[in-house]
Amino acid sequence: MTPADHPAIPPAKVGVLLVNLGTPDAPDAAAVRRYLAEFLSDPRVVEIPRLVWKPILHGIILRTRPAKSAHAYHQVWREDGSPLAAITREQAAALQGAFGPDVVIDYAMRYGRPALGERLRALKDGGCERILVAPLYPQYCAATTATANDVAFAELARMRWQPALRTLPPYFDDPAYIAALATSVEASLAALDFAPQAVLASFHGMPERTLQLGDPYHCHCQKTARLLGEALGRELTVTFQSRFGRAKWLEPATDTVLAGLPAKGITRIAIVAPGFSADCLETLEELAIRGRDAFIAAGGTHFAYLPCLNASDAGIAMLRKILWRELAGWADAP
Numbered sequence: 001m002t003p004a005d006h007p008a009i010p011p012a013k014v015g016v017l018l019v020n021l022g023t024p025d026a027p028d029a030a031a032v033r034r035y036l037a038e039f040l041s042d043p044r045v046v047e048i049p050r051l052v053w054k055p056i057l058h059g060i061i062l063r064t065r066p067a068k069s070a071h072a073y074h075q076v077w078r079e080d081g082s083p084l085a086a087i088t089r090e091q092a093a094a095l096q097g098a099f100g101p102d103v104v105i106d107y108a109m110r111y112g113r114p115a116l117g118e119r120l121r122a123l124k125d126g127g128c129e130r131i132l133v134a135p136l137y138p139q140y141c142a143a144t145t146a147t148a149n150d151v152a153f154a155e156l157a158r159m160r161w162q163p164a165l166r167t168l169p170p171y172f173d174d175p176a177y178i179a180a181l182a183t184s185v186e187a188s189l190a191a192l193d194f195a196p197q198a199v200l201a202s203f204h205g206m207p208e209r210t211l212q213l214g215d216p217y218h219c220h221c222q223k224t225a226r227l228l229g230e231a232l233g234r235e236l237t238v239t240f241q242s243r244f245g246r247a248k249w250l251e252p253a254t255d256t257v258l259a260g261l262p263a264k265g266i267t268r269i270a271i272v273a274p275g276f277s278a279d280c281l282e283t284l285e286e287l288a289i290r291g292r293d294a295f296i297a298a299g300g301t302h303f304a305y306l307p308c309l310n311a312s313d314a315g316i317a318m319l320r321k322i323l324w325r326e327l328a329g330w331a332d333a334p
């Protein structure tokens with residue numbers, strides 16, 4: 001084939017790949033086991049030598065946890081699937097509407113489906129030569145942001161003709177993110193039929209060791225909470241949820257704080273999870289169901305879980321803004 005025989009090269013397109021953590025395909029033990037096996041085998045997530053971790057994972061955790069977690073998933077499952085998957089799909093559709101035809105929006109999961117590598121390749125095969133990979137984690141963490149980027153770059157490593165790739169930086173202190181959170185929290189608080197004495201900001205926890213190793217996650221969470229508190233004109237109580245395993249995790253733990261507040265005279269609270277861009281098992285079951293039960297059992301009288309930004313107007317407008325900024329020079333805002 002001579003150069004003249006090459007087919008005409010179609011005009012390049014710009015793609016955005018939204019990425020979230022991932023979720024099982026079904027709320028049953030087999031699907032949860034497949035999901036947990038992939039998730040918890042990631043050395044970015046569990047930083048224990050493989051020789052030590054593998055027997056624990058396969059011998060204990062994957063034998064016991066899937067059934068328990070499946071029960072939890074069952075309680076929050078929607079007609080259109082897992083909340084995390086359904087909401088991420090809604091976010092992609094809303095952003096496609098906001099961006100128009102010049103930018104192709106797709107979404108993927110780091111674990112499970114739709115698989116990140118597969119969707120990245122689909123964007124490239126669809127003509128996107130410039131792709132923004134956007135892990136939807138406002139606070140950077142090696143266990144979330146870095147592992148998503150790793151998979152994207154690993155997929156590129158298998159391509160002859162690579163697209164140009166950008167990755168979305170963490171947006172924990174972005175004024176657009178803080179303003180969207182403030183708008184959302186204010187509206188949720190205004191709709192309550194009680195006045196909370198405290199508002200908790202619960203972030204996903206991490207082993208405390210990752211902070212000493214230089215992961216900025218803890219600092220990013222603290223700064224988000226400080227800025228959100230300033231925007232709301234009230235101090236927030238920062239807590240860390242979803243403790244896993246025996247190591248020491250970031251403190252204070254959400255469940256411990258919830259159980260301890262009534263004894264301090266705080267019986268009316270609201271809780272928000274600013275680190276989650278979409279509601280999921282960790283917010284809808286762990287906070288809104290189990291968290292409420294623990295707080296009421298300890299003597300609390302009023303409890304409100306405030307939803308994540310999800311595909312709300314404020315949330316989509318914020319994502320549109322921060323994504324456009326990263327596309328500078330690649331695509332022009334309409």
Ligand SMILES: C=CC1=C(C)c2cc3[nH]c(cc4nc(cc5[nH]c(cc1n2)c(C)c5CCC(=O)O)C(CCC(=O)O)=C4C)c(C)c3C=C
Nearest residue numbers: 021022023024045046069084141143144204244280281282
């Ligand atoms: C060592 C274990 C875990 C680390 C580290 C971890 C970090 C981490 N996770 C999120 C966000 C989410 N986690 C979710 C579920 C989930 N997380 C863990 C464990 C660790 N997470 C497990 C075992 C599970 C599965 C459920 C269970 O069995 O309890 C989810 C929700 C997924 C869904 O399907 O809805 C999210 C989202 C962050 C942001 C993070 C570090 C900052």
Ligand SMILES: [Fe+2]
Nearest residue numbers: 021204242282
């Ligand atoms: Fe997690």
Ligand SMILES: [Fe+2]
Nearest residue numbers: 242281282286
């Ligand atoms: Fe959990």
